[in-house]
Amino acid sequence: xxxxxxxxxxxxxxxxxxxxxxxxxxxxxxxxxxxxxxxxxxxxxxxxxxxxxxxxxxxxxxxxxxxxxxxxxxxxxxxxxxxxxxxxxxxxxxxxxxxxxxxxxxxxxxxxxxxxxxxxxxxxxxxxxxxxxxxxxxxxxxxxxxxxxxxxxxxxxxxxxxxxxxxxxxxxxxxxxxxxxxxxxxxxxxxxxxxxxxxxxxxxxxxxxxxxxxxxxxxxxxxxxxxxxxxxxxxxxxxxxxxxxxxxxxxxxxxxxxxxxxxxxxxxxxxxxxxxxxxxxxxxxxxxxxxxxxxxxxxxxxxxxxxxxxxxxxxxxxxxxxxxxxxxxxxxxxxxxxxxxxxxxxxxxxxxxxxxxxxxxxxxxxxxxxxxxxxxxx
Numbered sequence: 001x002x003x004x005x006x007x008x009x010x011x012x013x014x015x016x017x018x019x020x021x022x023x024x025x026x027x028x029x030x031x032x033x034x035x036x037x038x039x040x041x042x043x044x045x046x047x048x049x050x051x052x053x054x055x056x057x058x059x060x061x062x063x064x065x066x067x068x069x070x071x072x073x074x075x076x077x078x079x080x081x082x083x084x085x086x087x088x089x090x091x092x093x094x095x096x097x098x099x100x101x102x103x104x105x106x107x108x109x110x111x112x113x114x115x116x117x118x119x120x121x122x123x124x125x126x127x128x129x130x131x132x133x134x135x136x137x138x139x140x141x142x143x144x145x146x147x148x149x150x151x152x153x154x155x156x157x158x159x160x161x162x163x164x165x166x167x168x169x170x171x172x173x174x175x176x177x178x179x180x181x182x183x184x185x186x187x188x189x190x191x192x193x194x195x196x197x198x199x200x201x202x203x204x205x206x207x208x209x210x211x212x213x214x215x216x217x218x219x220x221x222x223x224x225x226x227x228x229x230x231x232x233x234x235x236x237x238x239x240x241x242x243x244x245x246x247x248x249x250x251x252x253x254x255x256x257x258x259x260x261x262x263x264x265x266x267x268x269x270x271x272x273x274x275x276x277x278x279x280x281x282x283x284x285x286x287x288x289x290x291x292x293x294x295x296x297x298x299x300x301x302x303x304x305x306x307x308x309x310x311x312x313x314x315x316x317x318x319x320x321x322x323x324x325x326x327x328x329x330x331x332x333x334x335x336x337x338x339x340x341x342x343x344x345x346x347x348x349x350x351x352x353x354x355x356x357x358x359x360x361x362x363x364x365x366x367x368x369x370x371x372x373x374x375x376x377x378x
Contacts, residue, residue, distance in 0.1 A: 011130045016344045019332060023342040034369040035361050036296075037342040039173060039315065041234040042361045043285050045271070046278030049235065053271035062266045067257035069096030069242075070269050076276050077242060084205075087217045093244050095253055096264040100203050100228040100241035104167075105131050106260065107224050107243060110252035111165060111197045112137050118165035121152050123318060123350035125173045125201070132167075150175040150309055150318070151183065154190045166191055169201035171213055171313025174349045174356035178312045181214045188220035199224045203241070206232030207286050208313035209293060222246040229268075231314075232282055233275045240268040289315045292359035292366045299370020300357070315360040321346065324378050328355055339372040 016037055023033045044050070056062065068074065073096065078089040097103040104127070112118060114136030120128045122141045129139050140163060144150045150172060157166070166187070170178040179187065191198040200216035200223050216223035228241035241264075245253055257263070296317055300308060307320035325331035328345035332355070335341045346354030359366050 008134055008136065011133050012126065014126055014130070015329065015348045019336070019342055019344060022333070022336055026336060026340070032340050033336070034339075034341050034365045034372075036357045036359070036366065036369055037344045038360070039231070039358050040236050040360055041231065041285060041315075043234045043288075045235045045238065046233065046275060046281045048274035048278050049233070049271045052274040053267055056267055056270040060266075060270060062270075065096075065263045065266050065269060067254050067261075067263055068092075068094065069264055070266075070273075073269050073273050076273055080276050081215070081217070081244075084212075085215050085218055087215065089217070089244060092250065093246070095243045095245065095250075095257060096269060097241045097243055097257070098261050098264055099239045100201070100226050100230060101127065102239075102261060102264070103226040103228070103241045103243040104128065104199070104201075105135075106253055106256045107199055107226065107245070107249070108132055108135055108137070109256050110245075110249045111199070111224065116164035117162065118167060119152070119157065119160065119163050121150070121168050121172075123150060123172075123174050123346070123354055125169060126348045128167045128201075137165075146307075146309065149177040149312075151177055151179050152187070153183075154186050157187075157190055157194075163194075163196055165197040165199065167199040167201065169204070171204040171208060173201075173204070173314055174316050174344070174346075174354070175309040175318040176311035176314045176316045177309055178208070178213050180211065181218070184214045184216060185219040188216055188223060192220050192222060197224060199226065202227045203231050204314040206282065207289060207315060209290055210312060213313055217244065222248075224249065229272050229275055232286070233272075233278070234282070234285060235268070235272070235275070238265070238268040238271065240264055240272055288363070289359060292361070292363050293317070295363060295366050296357060296359045296370060299367070299374065303370060303373040303376070305373070315358055317357045317359065318349075319355050319357065321355040331355065335373075335376075339369075339376055341369045341372060 019037045074091045074094045081087045081089045117138045119140045225244040229235040305319045309318035332345040344356040
């Protein structure tokens with residue numbers, strides 16, 4: 001008998017990682033690459049965070065923390081929610097995780113049983129779908145479009161057969177669109193009335209280009225909220241996320257955390273305590289993203305890519321590209337090979353069409369990329 005991987009592990013890859021690998025190989029061969037593929041800030045962690053981490057390395061034993069995380073960080077987070085959203089958070093509701101990815105897996109394990117039907121909007125972040133399938137859930141893909149700003153509506157949810165959960169991001173990856181307060185309140189009310197777990201991905205909060213993004217907790221204290229230090233605080237490699245969960249899930253989440261990861265990285269937690277003192281630095285980063293966003297929007301339009309999602313937040317622009325190529329992976333490969341532009345194929349987010357461009361990097365790279373696209377012939 002030949003041993004093989006479990007059938008449940010036969011899930012789709014995260015294709016952007018393959019783009020990253022192809023870009024690395026191109027650079028190793030001596031060619032340039034303009035990185036518009038990765039949702040990763042090109043700025044380092046805030047100075048105060050780095051200083052706090054240095055101090056911890058010199059003075060702390062860096063042992064395990066509890067599964068929920070250190071008390072000073074949980075306290076600072078509750079103060080953050082009070083200041084930003086006017087929401088009072090019980091510190092016992094907070095759990096720090098290994099990135100936001102760790103929070104999603106823990107939340108899915110705690111809230112859903114195999115066979116549960118969980119709605120995931122399309123275009124949407126592929127790792128929701130892949131993780132849910134890995135756990136044996138029945139993923140219900142809900143197609144959204146420009147007419148609803150690529151966010152689900154209550155009418156769409158009501159048209160579905162009975163469901164157990166809804167997972168969505170606002171601001172969204174990959175479209176950058178977000179729910180305003182009225183639509184967020186309506187989604188929360190519908191989920192509460194229909195006993196549906198609402199898992200709200202809020203990792204791009206703080207990165208918006210108009211109105212601020214509302215948190216689901218403003219409208220439903222029973223929502224499960226996931227966020228992290230990765231995006232607004234520019235701490236991707238620190239691998240520190242958080243989750244705010246209702247009482248019904250807390251025991252399960254603690255046990256999942258204890259068994260799956262024990263705790264989030266201690267050094268990252270100690271450094272992150274200082275993150276909430278670095279808003280001025282983080283706001284300056286957002287101002288830079290705003291400039292990149294305008295350069296990319298103007299450049300894509302000039303290049304003829306005129307079917308774009310409104311990028312309310314995050315650092316992505318979603319462009320319809322099915323009229324350029326039937327296969328988004330083939331188009332992505334051509335752009336990398338012919339133009340040196342690394343972008344993310346739409347297949348990660350929507351099997352039908354589209355392409356995601358990230359403007360989290362350097363303004364000069366964004367400007368050069370759209371200049372090359374403008375002169376490119378399909």
